[in-house]
Amino acid sequence: MSSSAPSPSLAPHGRAGLARRGLMLVLSSPSGAGKTTLSRRLLESDAHITMSVSVTTRPPRPGEVEGRDYFFVDAAHFEAMREAGDLLEHATVFGNFYGTPRAPVEEALGAGRDVLFDIDWQGTQQLDESAGEDLVKVFILPPSAQDLEKRLRTRAQDSDAVVRHRMEQASEEIRHYSEYDYIIINDDVAESLHKLTAILEAERLKRRRLTGLTEFVKGLHAAL
Ligand SMILES: Nc1nc2c(ncn2[C@@H]2O[C@H](COP(=O)(O)OP(=O)(O)O)[C@@H](O)[C@H]2O)c(=O)[nH]1
Ligand SMILES: [Mg+2]
Numbered sequence: 494m495s496s497s498a499p500s501p502s503l504a505p506h507g508r509a510g511l512a513r514r515g516l517m518l519v520l521s522s523p524s525g526a527g528k529t530t531l532s533r534r535l536l537e538s539d540a541h542i543t544m545s546v547s548v549t550t551r552p553p554r555p556g557e558v559e560g561r562d563y564f565f566v567d568a569a570h571f572e573a574m575r576e577a578g579d580l581l582e583h584a585t586v587f588g589n590f591y592g593t594p595r596a597p598v599e600e601a602l603g604a605g606r607d608v609l610f611d612i613d614w615q616g617t618q619q620l621d622e623s624a625g626e627d628l629v630k631v632f633i634l635p636p637s638a639q640d641l642e643k644r645l646r647t648r649a650q651d652s653d654a655v656v657r658h659r660m661e662q663a664s665e666e667i668r669h670y671s672e673y674d675y676i677i678i679n680d681d682v683a684e685s686l687h688k689l690t691a692i693l694e695a696e697r698l699k700r701r702r703l704t705g706l707t708e709f710v711k712g713l714h715a716a717l
Contacts, residue, residue, distance in 0.1 A: 512705035515602040516696055517624050518542065519610045519617050519673075520689075522633035523663030525645040527679045531633065532611050534686045539693070542607040545598055548574060551589035564594070582612070582619035587662065591616070602627070607693070614669035621672075629696045631689065632673035635663075636680040 522528040536544055548564045550571050559565055566574075571590045574580055583592030593612065601608050610620070620628055635641035641663055645656050670676060675692050679685045700706065 513702045523666040526633045526635045543601045582616040584615035630673040631675045
């Protein structure tokens, strides 16, 4: 993703010309907490972060676009990717397989771009092991159980039994909140986006990510 008008505060090579390593921003939440909406909004507002598009064996929902929301594949294709080592992480969620293709992530990070992941706690744990310090983990919580139930009902128009099952799954996902660095209670999307942007900006300024810092400071010294 690129922009003709880069915002100086968010540029991977900021005004001072500092190069930095790209970071991996993970968003996890129970289904219905608003994570997909929040991801979309972040991608629209920040030109320097790229979405990691997962492969899944779940069938597409109405309105979902191949290559934007997911790459929709069958189980055999998924297995082949997994066996070839083409997935950075993978997990089974609601009986379907989900995985993160490795190549696009490595390519984006190599180019100094940040990558956004909408994955569950299982995938986050796997990335934690392989990515370590490049990973920034954000957990989104619904403001209340009633709110979550309302969102699940209006969104999917599922039966009571399905909604009940999703609520139980939500309860299970929420158990993992303490494995994350940041928590956002998603009461209001605009406010949550503001918080997420603040997290991203602060993380981008971490000294250890600024690979061009030594050179920059050397230059300062030389001119003093
Ligand atoms: N581990 C892992 N989880 C994923 C991946 N892609 C999506 N997920 C998670 O799978 C869960 C179900 O996603 P989805 O089928 O889109 O339904 P949703 O709950 O309505 O968002 C969500 O928690 C996603 O974050 C992936 O590549 N790896
Ligand atoms: Mg989603």
